[in-house]
Amino acid sequence: MASFGRYLAQERELRALSRDDVARQTRLSLASIAALEEDRYEALPGEAFVLGYVRSYAGCIGLAPDEAVLRYQEYRQETTEPAEAPKPRRRVLLPAGLAAAVLLASVAAAWWHWGR
Numbered sequence: 001m002a003s004f005g006r007y008l009a010q011e012r013e014l015r016a017l018s019r020d021d022v023a024r025q026t027r028l029s030l031a032s033i034a035a036l037e038e039d040r041y042e043a044l045p046g047e048a049f050v051l052g053y054v055r056s057y058a059g060c061i062g063l064a065p066d067e068a069v070l071r072y073q074e075y076r077q078e079t080t081e082p083a084e085a086p087k088p089r090r091r092v093l094l095p096a097g098l099a100a101a102v103l104l105a106s107v108a109a110a111w112w113h114w115g116r
Helices: 004-014 019-026 030-037 047-061 065-079 093-114
Strands: none
Touching (some): 047 065
């Protein structure tokens, strides 16, 4: 799939709009618009904000915002590596509980044997 950012830039250029025009109408910063058009999503705030930016940008240049969001999500799915599955946490409670039980049994046996 072609770059989502390039798609946005081409659609904006087809409508003879500049980045400044989009910034003025959407109230997004020029840096945010550049990051969107250059697929530098790490330079943008969280995913919820990016989705809002895509909606605003798309609406400003005459694209259907929902379609643009779907296209963005498909692009991100194709280009983002799947996250590693979390490693299982080691259980420390079982050995610690076993050690406590052995200690308690030893103390009880000693008390029973010598305490009488």
